[in-house]
Amino acid sequence: MNKQEILNRINTKITEKIKNFETLIAETRASNNDTKSSMGDKYETGREMLQQEINNLQRQLNETLNQQAILQKITSDPSEKVQNGALVKTDKGLFYIAASIGEIIVENQKIMTVSAESPLVKAMFGKKTGDVFAINTMTQTIENIW
Known part of the structure; x- marks a missing residue:
């Protein structure tokens, strides 16, 4: 079994997830800015909901970045016992x-x-x-x- 191929596949998936979250955050921020500039105070609730969505996406992005940091420490070296990278x-x-x-x-x-x-x-x-x-x-x- 080729552990390096497995590690590469996981790294690719994590990188795609990070790009996806960054895009979603940017798009949500843009729609939040549109709401701010073109709507009055009665749309405060909508802006707050968008901000909560941005915060949620940011949290998920941070978790994915942490996963990526863990992956960078893993090697494809053989393991004799159950451990990270095994x-x-x-x-x-x-x-x-x-x-x-x-x-x-x-x-x-x-x-x-x-x-x-x-x-x-x-x-x-x-x-x-x-x-x-x-x-x-x-x-x-x-x-x-x-």
Whole structure:
């Protein structure tokens, strides 16, 4: 399994998300400025709602930028135990520990990208091939780690 390809795919998705949030923020700010200049005080509520939307988008952008910062510290070096940057195969699926961006498909394999902060990763962190861990009363066996 090519970990560098997985990492590249995740980086691409994160970069696209960042660009998307920046565009949405710019467009929302522009519509907020249009409202300010052309409408009277009775539209204060509309402007406040737009500002809340900008704040929400900014928060999501910051979270995505944090994910990108975490990714920059991850290498594609092989792992012997479950840690950041490890690709872990259990009897229930294939997991890449980096940033949580959902499912990706690499080399016709479904890989779930998960954050090191997720309960699943916390349950398996530090374990090695052959170890068993449990989450939500479901046990999983680690079959391989790359």
